[in-house]
Amino acid sequence: MADRYSLTCYDLVVQFPHASRPALDGVSLVMSPESVNVIVGASGSGKSTLLMCLAGLEAPTKGRVVHGDVDVYRLDDRQRAAWRLRTIGLVFQNSELVPELTLRDNIALPLELLGTGRRDALKRADHLAEILDLGESSKRRPSEVSGGQAQRAAVGRALAHRPAVVLADEPTGALDTTNRHAVIGLLDDLVRAEGSTLVMVTHDEHTLPKNARIIRLADGQIMGDAA
Ligand SMILES: Nc1ncnc2c1ncn2[C@@H]1O[C@H](COP(=O)(O)OP(=O)(O)OP(=O)(O)O)[C@@H](O)[C@H]1O
Numbered sequence: 001m002a003d004r005y006s007l008t009c010y011d012l013v014v015q016f017p018h019a020s021r022p023a024l025d026g027v028s029l030v031m032s033p034e035s036v037n038v039i040v041g042a043s044g045s046g047k048s049t050l051l052m053c054l055a056g057l058e059a060p061t062k063g064r065v066v067h068g069d070v071d072v073y074r075l076d077d078r079q080r081a082a083w084r085l086r087t088i089g090l091v092f093q094n095s096e097l098v099p100e101l102t103l104r105d106n107i108a109l110p111l112e113l114l115g116t117g118r119r120d121a122l123k124r125a126d127h128l129a130e131i132l133d134l135g136e137s138s139k140r141r142p143s144e145v146s147g148g149q150a151q152r153a154a155v156g157r158a159l160a161h162r163p164a165v166v167l168a169d170e171p172t173g174a175l176d177t178t179n180r181h182a183v184i185g186l187l188d189d190l191v192r193a194e195g196s197t198l199v200m201v202t203h204d205e206h207t208l209p210k211n212a213r214i215i216r217l218a219d220g221q222i223m224g225d226a227a
């Protein structure tokens, strides 16, 4: 498992133009490999902004994001895109799968983008589809499967290339209780098996991964941090 380094941010500040106060206001965190980090906080507290900064998708006004020896926002756009593709797996609230592709092909996609041959990419996709209990739905397109199946496929796609860091923004926000537990359990098992770092935003403090560290945000600042 290459690339298993701590993901660190130092004094992150994000000030959006015309906003009266910063969305992030001095956030520093160290998240180690194999750690499960959950970010909670009221709407507007900066959770998604923090996740996007960690993903290399939102350049902070101030501060740094560092993974191993990579200072993410010192990279130029092309280098950062390449780093992101290799290092980060993203899961959103609504699976955001490619509508034209089957679930299986969606899961294989990041691997193919990284240059893995189609055969091997599909082999890995089928393996994940089995773990994710997708059954026959794996051969169907997102519009032809349930929300829970689509979201499990989104988890598969995020993890297919064994990213060092998995970032999930309310991954169970659109699911019922049974599917919520299934998706959290799978995410948790898979990141632990791969030694990845998981950072997950949630509103649902009833469905948390085991032994999660809970980071509480309020008004762009860390208000609590407990294992
Ligand atoms: N692109 C943007 N331009 C201006 N302001 C923004 C932008 N994105 C977010 N904000 C503001 O930054 C603050 C933090 O937003 P963020 O989306 O990070 O909150 P959140 O904690 O994820 O909320 P929610 O739980 O509703 O998803 C909010 O006040 C929001 O209005």
Ligand SMILES: [Mg+2]
Pocket (backbone or CB within 6 Å): 047, 048, 049, 169
């Ligand atoms: Mg959000």
